[in-house]
Amino acid sequence: MFKRFASLQWKSFFRSSNLGKSLGIKIVMGFFAVYMLISLAVSGGGMYFLLRKIFPDQNPIWIVSQYFIYWILMELMLRYFMQKLPVMDIKPFLTTPVKKSTIAHYILGRSAASIYNLLTLFFIVPFAIVLLFNDYPVLNVLLWVVAIKAIVLSINYINLLVNKNDKVLIAIVSLLVLGYGLDYFGVFSIKEFFAPVFHALYAYPIAVLIPVALALLMYYINYTYLKDKIYLDAKLKAKSVEANTSDLAWTKRFGEMGSFLQLDLKMIWRNKRTKSQVYISLLFVFYGLVFYTQDIYSSMMPMKAFVGIFMTGIFLSNFGQFIPAWDSSYYSMMMSQNIPMRKYLESKVSLITVSIVAMFLLTIPYVYFGWDALAINFGCALYNLGVNIPVILYFGSFNKKRIELDQSPFGNMQGASATQFLVMLPVLVVPIIIFSIFYYIFNLEVAVGVLSVLGIIGFAMKNYLFGLITEQYKKKKYGMIAGFKEKAS
Known part of the structure; x- marks a missing residue:
């Protein structure tokens, strides 16, 4: 059924009356995406040597772990603006014997395949390969990459739940600015506080279970939410909008x-x-x-x-x-x-x-x-x-x-x-x-x-x-x- 859904959406794209415009835009955006992925891969491969030169007395893994909290907040903020929510015209399927669970799994699966989930991997995987060539423990490095991938998926599914919520955006930006300000002016080191937490994902391979469990939990919450919304009468029901009394x-x-x-x-x-x-x-x-x-x-x-x-x-x-x-x-x-x-x-x-x-x-x-x-x-x-x-x-x-x-x-x-x-x-x-x-x-x-x-x-x-x-x-x-x-x- 997943293959069938993908085939239908592929045909919908190529049979669209706006094919010329859509295809042209996607080609241009594709070039930008390839350029960005290559740049990230090169940056990831060279990051180990750069960190060694700047911080000769510290482990590059520790330095990366210090900035993980900022990376998470920035990715949540950027996804709020940039990542489009997975869209599928489900109305025709609601009158056919297609399980709602199958539709929900397909939508979430499409979301997991988003290019935004590849960006971090194209940086981390080359960095991890360089670590392996420098005699870092294979098991620790591989499970560290798995943990980061799980965190990326968690961020992806969190974004699906909170996207377009202005209060969440304000909270994320406030935390990012506050954390940077505390670090910059030396009031409190956010980096040093969270570094041991994220370094544990490398130092203790068993810790990979925590981000994996979080990713599965976020998937399940999204699945439950989507499944409850997939009803034909939900489309027919008049949308209730709260009136705004501000007339400027x-x-x-x-x-x-x-x-x-x-x-x-x-x-x-x-x-x-x-x-x-x-x-x-x-x-x-x-x-x-x-x-x-x-x-x-x-x-x-x-x-x-x-x-x-x-x-x-x-x-x-x-x-x-x-x-x-x-x-x-x-x-x-x-x-x-x-x-x-x-x-x-x-x-x-x-x-x-x-x-x-x-x-x-x-x-x-x-x-x-x-x-x-x-x-x-x-x-x-x-x-x-x-x-x-x-x-x-x-x-x-x-x-x-x-x-x-x-x-x-x-x-x-x-x-x-x-x-x-x-x-x-x-x-x-x-x-x-x-x-x-x-x-x-x-x-x-x-x-x-x-x-x-x-x-x-x-x-x-x-x-x-x-x-x-x-x-x-x-x-x-x-x-x-x-x-x-x-x-x-």
């Missing part, structure tokens, strides 16, 4: 623009793809730690300018580059009404402006690494507000591809076109070039001042620029409406 009445203070602002806020909070953009933007506040904590980047001011543009403008890039495709489902209806195009665009600008200001305020703690960091982030925020907002709005007038809001943002190419790649040049590359020229010719203060002045000039020309952009949207209106109606675009 405060947006009415903004007059005509308030209606659009209210729609945008509701759209962002009620749909997977837009809500994910908010979470991703907040997570990228910590992107600066990658650079500010490394000595190699301490003298690379242009790189810090890139970080400043990126952190304060992450929502501008992720959300702004798809304006007005976010409204593609009802864009034709909106354009048939007596709606001022300028007010519509200004509502988008208001959201992006708030995001840039909020992201700058969240990056203020980087002053811990020096006043230069605060000054650069401030100049970059002004540049984003005055220059990058009009630029990204202008490029948005070329968007003609539809976006389905209930889809995950990862591995999803809906709405993407050459425009999304081209807009990154003026938004990210140009300010870095400007900053670098004035920094190397003069100094940091002049470079930050130039970015700030350009942002202020953009503010001064706001009405003129928005007038030009509004006319551009009016010219492109009918082309965008036609493009958004094509669901396979």
Whole structure:
């Protein structure tokens, strides 16, 4: 029966009317997956020698065990965004003599075969092979690999239970940030605390039974949950939704623009793809730690300018580059009404402006690494507000591809076109070039001042620029409406 299910889904893919698009996307994603797997395998093979060089007095297994807890939390967080839940159209099988248990086992089996479960193995197995060549005990190493595979499967099935639960995501991110903070500032060593726990999986082979038992338990819980949900009348029953009494009445203070602002806020909070953009933007506040904590980047001011543009403008890039495709489902209806195009665009600008200001305020703690960091982030925020907002709005007038809001943002190419790649040049590359020229010719203060002045000039020309952009949207209106109606675009 498993073979039959696989055959039916294979035929469903190749008989789809969207075969060309789906196949093209899968080929591109396949190349990325192969590249990632090869990179992980090479990294895993070289990790032993790297750890030996950095920590000559410590066992590489012990060093790896120290970071296991962070790996688990990061994998749970990444799977929340990236891993798609196993989907199967089970309704036709519910009227046939196919056991519900068979369907549940097949869905969970497909989930176990996910590429996300291979990523860790492609890193750990080469690492384990190098350990064997360096005379580590064969039984200990092999059972250690089995234990890690069991932990990976446990994470996989835990993700199926908690996926899309915002509270769980907040808890995971909070634990990750708290643990890293305690370690970094020397308050309490999370690494040292959990290292003996995970090292025991290697030191005591019998300990492999614990992660294996956990994986089986997670499988059974998922199996029981799925089996209880596989009923025909479950599909026929009307879905009960709790009413939300928040009507965002405060947006009415903004007059005509308030209606659009209210729609945008509701759209962002009620749909997977837009809500994910908010979470991703907040997570990228910590992107600066990658650079500010490394000595190699301490003298690379242009790189810090890139970080400043990126952190304060992450929502501008992720959300702004798809304006007005976010409204593609009802864009034709909106354009048939007596709606001022300028007010519509200004509502988008208001959201992006708030995001840039909020992201700058969240990056203020980087002053811990020096006043230069605060000054650069401030100049970059002004540049984003005055220059990058009009630029990204202008490029948005070329968007003609539809976006389905209930889809995950990862591995999803809906709405993407050459425009999304081209807009990154003026938004990210140009300010870095400007900053670098004035920094190397003069100094940091002049470079930050130039970015700030350009942002202020953009503010001064706001009405003129928005007038030009509004006319551009009016010219492109009918082309965008036609493009958004094509669901396979």
